Amino acid sequence: MKTEVTGDIVPNKLRTLVLLGVLLHVTAAAELVIDVQGVAQPTPVAIVPFGWEGDGGVMPIGVADIITADLRRSGRFAPIAEEKMLQKPTDGADVDFQDWSFVGVEAVVVGKLLQTGADEFTLQFQLFDVFGRRQLVGYRMPNVSRATMRGAAHRAADMIYEKLTGIKGVFGTRVAYVRATGQAEDRLYSLMISDQDGFNEHTIMESKDPIMSPAWSPDSRQLAYVSFEGNQSSIWVQTLRTGNRFQVSARPGINGAPSFSPDGRQLVLTLGGVDGNLDIHVLDINSRQTTRLTTHRAIDTEGSWSPDGKYIYFTSDRSGGPQVYRVPATGGTPERVTFEGSYNARPRLSPDGTKLALVHNDRGNYRIAVMDLERRDLIVLSNGRQDESPSFAPNSDSLIYATRQGRNGVLETVSADGLIRQKLAARTGGDVREPVWSPFPRY
Amino acid sequence: MSNIKLITAAALVLFLAGCSQETIPDPEPSDEVFGPADSDASTNSMGSGDPYGGEEFGADPSAGELDTVIYFEFDSSEVRPQDQDIVGRHAMQLAENPRLRVRLEGHADERGSREYNIGLGERRAQAVRRMLMIQGVSADQISTVSFGEERPVAFGSSESDYAQNRRVEFKYTN
Numbered sequence: 001m002k003t004e005v006t007g008d009i010v011p012n013k014l015r016t017l018v019l020l021g022v023l024l025h026v027t028a029a030a031e032l033v034i035d036v037q038g039v040a041q042p043t044p045v046a047i048v049p050f051g052w053e054g055d056g057g058v059m060p061i062g063v064a065d066i067i068t069a070d071l072r073r074s075g076r077f078a079p080i081a082e083e084k085m086l087q088k089p090t091d092g093a094d095v096d097f098q099d100w101s102f103v104g105v106e107a108v109v110v111g112k113l114l115q116t117g118a119d120e121f122t123l124q125f126q127l128f129d130v131f132g133r134r135q136l137v138g139y140r141m142p143n144v145s146r147a148t149m150r151g152a153a154h155r156a157a158d159m160i161y162e163k164l165t166g167i168k169g170v171f172g173t174r175v176a177y178v179r180a181t182g183q184a185e186d187r188l189y190s191l192m193i194s195d196q197d198g199f200n201e202h203t204i205m206e207s208k209d210p211i212m213s214p215a216w217s218p219d220s221r222q223l224a225y226v227s228f229e230g231n232q233s234s235i236w237v238q239t240l241r242t243g244n245r246f247q248v249s250a251r252p253g254i255n256g257a258p259s260f261s262p263d264g265r266q267l268v269l270t271l272g273g274v275d276g277n278l279d280i281h282v283l284d285i286n287s288r289q290t291t292r293l294t295t296h297r298a299i300d301t302e303g304s305w306s307p308d309g310k311y312i313y314f315t316s317d318r319s320g321g322p323q324v325y326r327v328p329a330t331g332g333t334p335e336r337v338t339f340e341g342s343y344n345a346r347p348r349l350s351p352d353g354t355k356l357a358l359v360h361n362d363r364g365n366y367r368i369a370v371m372d373l374e375r376r377d378l379i380v381l382s383n384g385r386q387d388e389s390p391s392f393a394p395n396s397d398s399l400i401y402a403t404r405q406g407r408n409g410v411l412e413t414v415s416a417d418g419l420i421r422q423k424l425a426a427r428t429g430g431d432v433r434e435p436v437w438s439p440f441p442r443y
Numbered sequence: 444m445s446n447i448k449l450i451t452a453a454a455l456v457l458f459l460a461g462c463s464q465e466t467i468p469d470p471e472p473s474d475e476v477f478g479p480a481d482s483d484a485s486t487n488s489m490g491s492g493d494p495y496g497g498e499e500f501g502a503d504p505s506a507g508e509l510d511t512v513i514y515f516e517f518d519s520s521e522v523r524p525q526d527q528d529i530v531g532r533h534a535m536q537l538a539e540n541p542r543l544r545v546r547l548e549g550h551a552d553e554r555g556s557r558e559y560n561i562g563l564g565e566r567r568a569q570a571v572r573r574m575l576m577i578q579g580v581s582a583d584q585i586s587t588v589s590f591g592e593e594r595p596v597a598f599g600s601s602e603s604d605y606a607q608n609r610r611v612e613f614k615y616t617n
Contacts, residue, residue, distance in 0.1 A: 183598060210593035213558060231546065231588055231614075233561075254565055254589060257558040270558065276569035276587060278562045299562035315559050322559050345556035359556045366555055386600070388556055407598055434557065 042078035043164070045071065046105045049082060050125075051090030054115025060146060063113055063123065063153045069197065070157035070171040075420030077164075080105060092126040092135060100130045107136070109160060119145045123152045127160050136163050150199060151441075168395045170196060174438040175400060176204070176214045176223055177411065181430040190430075191225055193240070196437075198424060204238060205245070213434065215259045215267075220438045224248070224258040224267060235269055237285070248285060254278055259304045261329070268293075268303035268312050280314050282329065293327050294334060302346045305329065306353060313337065313347040313356065324358055338371065340378045346389065350396040351439075355416060357390035357399055368401045370416060381418040389433060392416075394440045400424075402433040409433040509533065513571070515609040517552075520566035522574055530571055533613055534578035541581065546614040547571050549589040550596075552605035557591055564589030571611045586616075 047068045052059035071077040082088075086099040090112050100108050111125030124140040137159055144152045151172060158169030179190045189211040194201040205211060209228040216223060217237075224237045233255045238245035249255040254272030261268070267283045271290070280293040280303045294300040298318035305312055311326045316334070318325075322345040324338040338344035343361030350357070353373075360369035360380060368382040368390045384403035391400050397416055402409045403423075408431045411424040513526040522530055537543050549568030551560035568587035575585060597604035 187594075210590060212561075212591075212593060228588070228590065228593070231548075232586075233588065253587065254561060256561050270561075272562075272565055272589075274582070274587075276565045276572075276589075278565065299559065299566070301562050302556065302558045315556065317559075317562075322556070343555065345559045361555075386553065404600070407600075 042076055044078050044080060044105045045107045046085060046100060047079050047109045048085060048088050051112040053112060059113055061149050066150060066153035067109060067157045070154060073422060074161060095128055097130055097133045106130055107164060125156050127163060167397050170393045170395050172441045173394060175435050177432055177435040178211050178214065179430040179432050213257050214436050216436055216438050217260050218262060218264045218439055226256050248283060257302050261305050262307055262309045268305060270301040280312060293331055304348050306349050307351050308353060313349060315345040348390055348392060350392045351394050352396040357392060359388050379418060381414045389435060391436045393437050400435045400437050402435060411435050511613040512610050514606060515567055520570045522570055530574050531578060534575045534580050537575060537584050538579040544584050544616045546616050547585060547587045548612040548614055550594060550608055550610050551592050552608045553592045561589045561591035564591045567611045
């Protein structure tokens with residue numbers, strides 16, 4: 001992997017640029033171009049190039065580069081350039097705190113990749129607090145293969161991030177999204193998955209007809225989605241490992257907006273019937289039994305569970321324009337949740353249950369906003385004209401959504417406080433939309 | 444910009460051409476299959492000539508020139524007055540041919556949330572469906588599907604692109 005930062009940027013300059021709101025162009029992935037725009041003060045850290053003990057002179061992947069890119073993309077850290085390092089130890093015993101304190105970093109990471117078999121490696125690293133002159137983390141992963149090496153590096157970045165910020169890292173997570181390419185007869189829709197840094201992009205499903213509304217199962221093993229194959233909407237659940245899929249709903253009229261219950265046994269979905277009255281239903285995946293939760297003749301759609309499983313939040317235009325409502329998951333009277341503005345749609349709760357992300361009409365622009373469920377205040381987080389499909393990271397600390405760049409949709413992430421925003425533009429092109437952040441990986 | 448418009452216009456024309464083709468059911472087999480039964484028949488090209496100069500006549504039930512797309516105002520599912528005649532002619536055609544089936548495909552422009560836009564497209568398709576049924580078309584003859592903003596005809600983000608995308612298409616399926 002190649003990490004390029006335009007210009008000769010030292011942490012101080014970086015900070016100034018970031019404070020000025022200047023976009024830094026960081027080529028951080030083969031598939032993605034990532035622009036980091038932050039206003040927070042990133043902490044200077046050093047990720048020393050990892051040692052390599054194995055076949056050939058060159059390490060199979062740049063472990064330090066992956067960790068550096070992860071930490072930089074978080075917007076909270078400013079890893080220093082290799083040229084600024086006065087020493088490049090690969091073992092904790094060789095770390096000279098005096099040197100690192102002189103360079104001005106607050107934390108140092110050193111480590112090694114050791115080959116122990118044809119396709120067996122050990123990845124080990126240590127994290128040090130420069131001012132406290134002590135080790136914060138020392139961790140060894142002995143069961144790494146070529147295929148899992150990037151994942152192990154992300155795992156290291158997650159541990160470093162959590163130790164330094166107190167927030168669980170999401171570098172080992174994935175993102176599912178829909179890509180559309182071509183026009184008219186050449187139109188092709190693809191359901192895609194990649195690592196959160198854009199690597200390891202895979203096509204899960206491809207169709208001439210639209211694909212919509214991907215949703216992760218809570219164990220990250222399956223995706224539910226809507227397909228229009230045969231010019232009719234239907235909902236499918238596909239197992240990622242095998243590629244096998246099964247149809248869970250194909251009733252006359254609309255079958256849309258699936259979302260898994262926290263226990264993974266049920267899907268909330270939208271059914272329209274022959275008369276086209278969209279209502280919220282809950283489908284038990286095993287028995288295929290559905291329970292209707294709303295009956296209003298308005299559009300009721302985009303249901304999603306609260307993390308405690310008690311409520312289903314949804315969009316309804318029963319009051320005129322679309323607003324967010326919630327209804328007990330076992331049935332009951334819907335109550336209105338949003339009152340600010342004329343358009344609030346596609347609610348998604350943060351996994352910690354404290355915030356609600358939605359699409360909000362902000363003076364004619366469709367933008368991503370977050371509502372604090374306790375204080376009830378709404379903060380607009382994005383600045384596009386046509387932003388949509390917000391999805392929380394599993395640590396509730398940031399969101400991913402789709403925005404427009406020219407004629408195409410691209411993905412952006414933003415911290416839940418709105419301070420750090422970054423663009424993830426798919427370099428392979430196409431119109432990218434409907435990103436959904438996976439749950440935490442099971443380490 | 445004009446290139447884009449040209450391409451869009453061309454795409455629209457192709458698209459409409461595609462629709463009207465679908466609209467016209469295959470003609471009934473003509474009497475050509477009963478052509479001269481002599482042993483050299485296979486050397487005659489089947490389509491090129493009825494030796495008796497035969498040709499089809501009478502009204503084609505699916506009148507080829509009938510528009511198959513109608514457009515809607517922003518945030519509206521009301522069929523515009525100027526389009527009511529088009530819907531009426533489809534209604535007549537369907538009522539007179541109970542075996543004809545039509546799929547009404549509702550569409551929205553790209554603004555706002557995708558699944559909510561599926562709802563808006565469905566509302567448009569249902570408005571047309573009700574209008575057809577009031578005029579005597581059987582519910583069995585009509586199905587609806589909404590593609591929301593997923594199948595735009597115009598790919599830009601101008602008001603005129605949006606106007607082309609807010610539509611219901613008549614697709615004959617039998």
